[in-house]
Amino acid sequence: MENKVYALSSSYSLFKGEFNDIKYYLFNIEDGSIYRLNEVSYDMLALFDGKRDANKVFTLFNDMYQGEKDTMMIDFKNLLQTWLDKEILITGGE
Amino acid sequence: MYDAKAVENEFYFQWHFVVKCNLRCIHCYQNHYNTNELSREKMLFIAETMENTLKKWRKIGRISLTGGEPFTSKSNLVDLIEFFDNSEYFGRIGILTNGTLIDDSIAIKLARFGKLSEIQVSIDGSNARIHDQIRGTGSFLQAVNGIKLLKRYGFYVSIMFTLHKLNQNDVLNVIDLANELGVDAITIERVTPMSENDIEKLFISPENLHEIYNKIYHKKEKVEKNSDLKIRVSRPLWTLINEDIGGFCPVGFTSLCILHDGTILPCRRLEIPLGNIFSDGIYKIWYTSDVLWQIRNKKLLTGKCKECTLLQNCGGCRAIAYSVNGSYMAEDPQCWK
Ligand SMILES: C[S@@+](CC[C@H](N)C(=O)[O-])C[C@H]1O[C@@H](n2cnc3c(N)ncnc32)[C@H](O)[C@@H]1O
Ligand code: SF4
Ligand code: SF4
Numbered sequence: 123m124e125n126k127v128y129a130l131s132s133s134y135s136l137f138k139g140e141f142n143d144i145k146y147y148l149f150n151i152e153d154g155s156i157y158r159l160n161e162v163s164y165d166m167l168a169l170f171d172g173k174r175d176a177n178k179v180f181t182l183f184n185d186m187y188q189g190e191k192d193t194m195m196i197d198f199k200n201l202l203q204t205w206l207d208k209e210i211l212i213t214g215g216e
Numbered sequence: 217m218y219d220a221k222a223v224e225n226e227f228y229f230q231w232h233f234v235v236k237c238n239l240r241c242i243h244c245y246q247n248h249y250n251t252n253e254l255s256r257e258k259m260l261f262i263a264e265t266m267e268n269t270l271k272k273w274r275k276i277g278r279i280s281l282t283g284g285e286p287f288t289s290k291s292n293l294v295d296l297i298e299f300f301d302n303s304e305y306f307g308r309i310g311i312l313t314n315g316t317l318i319d320d321s322i323a324i325k326l327a328r329f330g331k332l333s334e335i336q337v338s339i340d341g342s343n344a345r346i347h348d349q350i351r352g353t354g355s356f357l358q359a360v361n362g363i364k365l366l367k368r369y370g371f372y373v374s375i376m377f378t379l380h381k382l383n384q385n386d387v388l389n390v391i392d393l394a395n396e397l398g399v400d401a402i403t404i405e406r407v408t409p410m411s412e413n414d415i416e417k418l419f420i421s422p423e424n425l426h427e428i429y430n431k432i433y434h435k436k437e438k439v440e441k442n443s444d445l446k447i448r449v450s451r452p453l454w455t456l457i458n459e460d461i462g463g464f465c466p467v468g469f470t471s472l473c474i475l476h477d478g479t480i481l482p483c484r485r486l487e488i489p490l491g492n493i494f495s496d497g498i499y500k501i502w503y504t505s506d507v508l509w510q511i512r513n514k515k516l517l518t519g520k521c522k523e524c525t526l527l528q529n530c531g532g533c534r535a536i537a538y539s540v541n542g543s544y545m546a547e548d549p550q551c552w553k
Binding site: 135137139140141142147149150151152153154155156 | 268269272273497498499500503504509512513514515
């Protein structure tokens with residue numbers, strides 16, 4: 123995987139809240155769209171802080187979920203690509 | 217026609233589009249009354265931002281236009297109502313007024329708006345002595361004449377009675393007055409004290425409030441049997457009188473307040489600025505405000521409210537909790553449970 127740094131686009135805001143159950147959201151604060159996330163997607167998105175590179179994020183993510191590494195890498199890359207395509211994650215950071 | 221499903225899908229905006237006022241009521245949450253009004257373009261921007269939000273959320277908007285005193289700015293008032301009346305995203309429109317500046321010519325102009333479903337007039341006492349002590353000399357007569365005039369034009373008129381120490385013994389008489397005037401509904405709302413001085417002068421103890429709410433409820437049972445007047449009891453604390461009434465406040469869930477300069481508050485009485493509609497828009501505030509997320513989370517309530525069995529139908533008033541207890545997640549200081 124490339125050694126790139128990604129961050130959440132400033133058009134988006136991540137939210138995790140503990141109500142009767144835990145709720146995870148991704149909000150587009152410009153066009154108002156609301157996306158309900160699952161825990162895995164939330165945790166992964168939250169790790170892209172604009173400082174860590176994608177490899178580091180994957181290591182942390184893999185530690186969190188302790189799955190089989192190769193399968194996890196495939197899922198990770200797919201999700202990353204989707205978010206990049208949708209411009210939810212953007213290249214670069216601080 | 218009242219459509220329960222549409223109401224369930226409503227989002228409420230209270231827009232204080234003007235600060236100017238001809239009165240200076242002693243309990244008023246405003247502390248200044250002279251600021252330039254926004255340009256028409258800016259007002260239109262606010263109205264369109266609300267409209268776009270409703271479209272995105274697939275909600276029906278309900279709007280109350282108020283101030284200050286909305287009738288100090290009649291042409292803006294009429295123009296804004298025209299905008300919302302023509303908007304497919306807005307259902308009901310209301311005006312909240314002190315009733316003192318209403319004449320035939322403005323009533324005629326307003327009568328043509330089909331969505332203008334309620335004009336709320338503030339009455340804080342059943343006679344000039346009590347009302348004028350709070351709202352200023354001559355204001356009782358003017359407000360009562362305003363109500364009569366609005367009723368002649370066939371408007372749905374409600375009375376807002378803001379309850380505090382200075383008028384607590386007069387509330388049942390105001391209900392009688394509402395009936396005599398042929399008013400359609402009355403809301404009795406507790407004052408939110410805005411200072412230590414207000415707390416001392418205006419705040420009613422839980423025990424006294426309990427007694428007053430009991431009396432109002434008994435009166436309601438009688439009055440509603442014999443007339444068309446509705447006494448509204450869908451607010452926090454009423455469920456303590458009867459578990460079938462009361463309600464959780466929509467603040468943070470389905471309502472927002474916008475001030476004359478675009479500042480957004482959770483509620484006019486909960487004076488915590490969340491941002492400004494011009495610089496932040498509505499989405500950013502609605503999705504990212506910590507204050508709103510806390511208010512939405514009943515688990516974060518503290519004090520008596522936290523474990524209360526009546527919570528689903530009450531939750532207390534967050535604004536009064538904030539002004540008296542210093543925290544908007546604290547228990548309601550007037551709860552007698
Ligand atoms: C601010 S006024 C604006 C409309 C108009 N000027 C009027 O008096 O009705 C709207 C309502 O808020 C009420 N109000 C003002 N200050 C309040 C406070 N500190 N706590 C509770 N209600 C308050 C008024 O009595 C009035 O019924
Ligand atoms: S009339 Fe309304 S805005 Fe004016 S001072 Fe009284 S409560 Fe405040
Ligand atoms: S404790 Fe809180 S929720 Fe329960 S009745 Fe009192 S104010 Fe309402």
